[in-house]
Amino acid sequence: xxxxIRAAGAGDRELVVxxxxxxxxxxPVSGWVFPDAExxxxxxxxxxxxxxDAVFADGRIDLAxxxxxxxxxxxxxxxxxxxxxxxxxxxxxxxxxxxxxxVETIARLMAESHPAGRAHEYLWMIAVAPDRQGEGLxxxxxxxxxxxxxxxxxxxxxxxxxxxxxKLYERLGYAFTGHTLDLPDGxxxxxxxxxxxxxxx
Numbered sequence: 505x506x507x508x509i510r511a512a513g514a515g516d517r518e519l520v521v522x523x524x525x526x527x528x529x530x531x532p533v534s535g536w537v538f539p540d541a542e543x544x545x546x547x548x549x550x551x552x553x554x555x556x557d558a559v560f561a562d563g564r565i566d567l568a569x570x571x572x573x574x575x576x577x578x579x580x581x582x583x584x585x586x587x588x589x590x591x592x593x594x595x596x597x598x599x600x601x602x603x604x605x606x607v608e609t610i611a612r613l614m615a616e617s618h619p620a621g622r623a624h625e626y627l628w629m630i631a632v633a634p635d636r637q638g639e640g641l642x643x644x645x646x647x648x649x650x651x652x653x654x655x656x657x658x659x660x661x662x663x664x665x666x667x668x669x670x671k672l673y674e675r676l677g678y679a680f681t682g683h684t685l686d687l688p689d690g691x692x693x694x695x696x697x698x699x700x701x702x703x704x705x
């Protein structure tokens with residue numbers, strides 16, 4: 505599918521937050537962080553806004569030109585250390601939902617399980633508007649960066665939030681690492697790693 509893609513700018517912040525909020529309202533991980541559906545409808549957006557701001561500050565957000573999908577990427581240096589995320593997890597909870605320990609727990613667990621030692625591109629989140637899912641927008645956004653990874657010899661990493669979504673990522677060259685990220689009394693996440701493919705000239 506041919507999708508026009510551009511880098512999101514500050515003026516796209518509200519669009520990105522809305523896309524993330526709508527796309528992840530019924531996600532099993534979001535449901536674990538905010539178990540009460542009514543509370544999730546009012547609070548989930550704050551978590552998505554915090555993620556958006558973090559990636560605007562340190563990464564890149566790609567946006568489908570028609571505004572129907574976005575992908576949040578971070579370039580992780582080889583010398584990154586998992587413990588760097590501990591204070592950030594506390595700060596995230598205090599910013600988003602101070603009395604909700606699960607906000608801190610998931611941020612801490614993701615930081616601790618993140619692979620270290622090799623520079624890579626990290627797909628933190630990808631969102632497609634609910635009425636546009638199944639059109640190939642998400643795959644196009646991911647390939648946009650994976651093509652560069654292949655040219656530059658960079659691996660890529662993500663955490664799939666459901667076993668079902670791992671199938672899409674496998675088609676793009678990601679492989680399950682073999683170790684799930686198990687949320688306490690909650691769903692599993694599936695860390696996936698992709699080695700760069702050889703580009704034939």
